[in-house]
Amino acid sequence: MRKLIYGMNLTLDGYVAAAGDDIGWGGPPSPELFQYWLDHERASGLTLYGRKLWETMSSYWPTGDQRPGATPAEIEFARNWRDTPKVVFSSTLDGVGWNARLVGGDAIAEITRLKAGGGGPMTVGGATLAGAAMRAGLIDEYVIATHPVLVGGGTPFFSALDGWVRLDLLETRTLPGGVVVTRYGTRR
Numbered sequence: 489m490r491k492l493i494y495g496m497n498l499t500l501d502g503y504v505a506a507a508g509d510d511i512g513w514g515g516p517p518s519p520e521l522f523q524y525w526l527d528h529e530r531a532s533g534l535t536l537y538g539r540k541l542w543e544t545m546s547s548y549w550p551t552g553d554q555r556p557g558a559t560p561a562e563i564e565f566a567r568n569w570r571d572t573p574k575v576v577f578s579s580t581l582d583g584v585g586w587n588a589r590l591v592g593g594d595a596i597a598e599i600t601r602l603k604a605g606g607g608g609p610m611t612v613g614g615a616t617l618a619g620a621a622m623r624a625g626l627i628d629e630y631v632i633a634t635h636p637v638l639v640g641g642g643t644p645f646f647s648a649l650d651g652w653v654r655l656d657l658l659e660t661r662t663l664p665g666g667v668v669v670t671r672y673g674t675r676r
Contacts, residue, residue, distance in 0.1 A: 490602065491609040492536075494618040495528060495631025495671075497521075498645045499638060504615050506639035509540070514635050518664040519561065521633060526565050528631060532572060533607045536599065538614025539578035542588075545569065545613075550586050575602070577617050596624045619647030629673050630655065636666040 496504050497514050505511050517525070529535070537545065552558060552566035574588035577595045584590045591598050599621055602610060612618045612627070621627055632645065655672035662668050 491628040493629040497633045503642040505643040520663045532611040534610045536612040538617035541614035542576045
């Protein structure tokens with residue numbers, strides 16, 4: 489069975505976006521944080537996106553390696569992003585490109601089917617999609633890059649759950665700028 493990993497940058501008070509879908513609170517990532525996420529993405533065999541995160545990522549990364557001043561890590565991230573198979577879950581999009589396929593139906597059924605298949609780990613991005621997978625008990629690992637900023641509200645990383653989920657700490661790493669990366673595995 490494939491592992492499903494949910495990871496994102498978030499504020500110290502637990503939000504992936506401030507009010508109004510503002511993701512500017514983190515500023516540009518340090519080279520170390522960017523490299524961490526690049527390594528995380530390289531390890532993924534399939535990326536699952538909700539509509540909002542898909543629109544953000546697909547508006548930049550298809551040509552991110554061609555932008556003036558792109559760093560070697562950004563060039564590699566763009567190439568990896570294009571090459572990694574993706575599934576986009578949306579009932580409002582008409583189509584997707586860049587090595588992605590669109591699923592407009594039951595996201596949980598499709599994620600469950602994908603987990604049961606073979607292949608490397610899958611990553612899920614987008615708080616709404618990940619929240620549904622979280623409530624369904626499908627997340628195996630959480631990767632949290634906590635930034636030292638409080639925004640007071642917005643889109644939370646964790647969704648409301650019906651019960652407790654016990655986790656085991658797998659990794660803690662402190663990066664420049666006071667960012668702390670933690671990885672937790674779900675106890676089964």
